Amino acid sequence: MSAASLSLEQVTWAPRKRDPLLLQETSLTLEAGQVLGIVGPNGAGKTTLLRLIYGYNRPTSGTIRIDGQSINTLPPRALARKVAAVLQEQPTDFALTVRDIVALGRVPHRLGFSTPGQRDDEIIEAALTRMDLQTLSHRCLSTLSGGERQRVMVARALAQEPQILVLDEPTNHLDIRHQLEVLQLIRELDLTIVTSLHDLNLTAEVCDRVLVLQSGAPQSFGPPREALSEQLVSQTFGVFTQRDQLTQSRKAHLTFQLHT
Missing domain, CATH: 3.40.50.300 (P-loop containing nucleotide triphosphate hydrolases)
Known part of the structure; x- marks a missing residue:
């Protein structure tokens, strides 16, 4: 896709x-x-x-x-x-394993009550691997940390193939x-x-x-450099903003101070 x-x-x-x-x-x-x-x-x-x-x-x-x-x-x-979405609100009370949650990403691609096929399994495994979740795949979601649950939700979205x-x-x-x-x-x-x-x-x-x-x-x-101008960022966030040039990377970097 x-x-x-x-x-x-x-x-x-x-x-x-x-x-x-x-x-x-x-x-x-x-x-x-x-x-x-x-x-x-x-x-x-x-x-x-x-x-x-x-x-x-x-x-x-x-x-x-x-x-x-x-x-x-x-x-x-x-x-x-x-379209797939990964939200800030994370479920904590699911009695499902990590793999079960990631497998939910395949539901929109299945017809009726059909069961997952080999391609579904391959996509699920690839998503687990991509988010470094192989060793957690059989853990219950409710036992994971907030960061681990976040990675599970990203893996589920990737399995959705949006x-x-x-x-x-x-x-x-x-x-x-x-x-x-x-x-x-x-x-x-x-x-x-x-x-x-x-x-x-x-x-x-x-x-x-x-x-x-x-x-x-x-x-x-x-583009970022235009949309995030010093003046606009200062007005929007109510802080003093300055754009600095990082010499080693040659990238612009915004620094912020509270107005005094």
């Missing part, structure tokens, strides 16, 4: 029609295989936007398209074959080693990826495009 393009056309969302908009008009286009980073202060609307993209909520107005097709026209199973992967703060709960592994995975996967991140420097490093949100309103969208 190849990556898909993603476009949002004047998308808004509110819990009910008469409620204030939690996401104001948002438009963007992401080419197949690109990585979009969504950043902003707490309550900016990042998770709201992600939920719209993976179909948990429907836009109040506007259209979301995958390869030009509105996701509102897709049945849930068909959408699940195109065209678009949505990641809500994918490095939460992870130690430094596994943070780096997930970030490397983001770079290497032949998928279109939409992810929310808190670390602006990591966002600039791994993302092709960045969307900055504040109070549900888009502030900028574009």
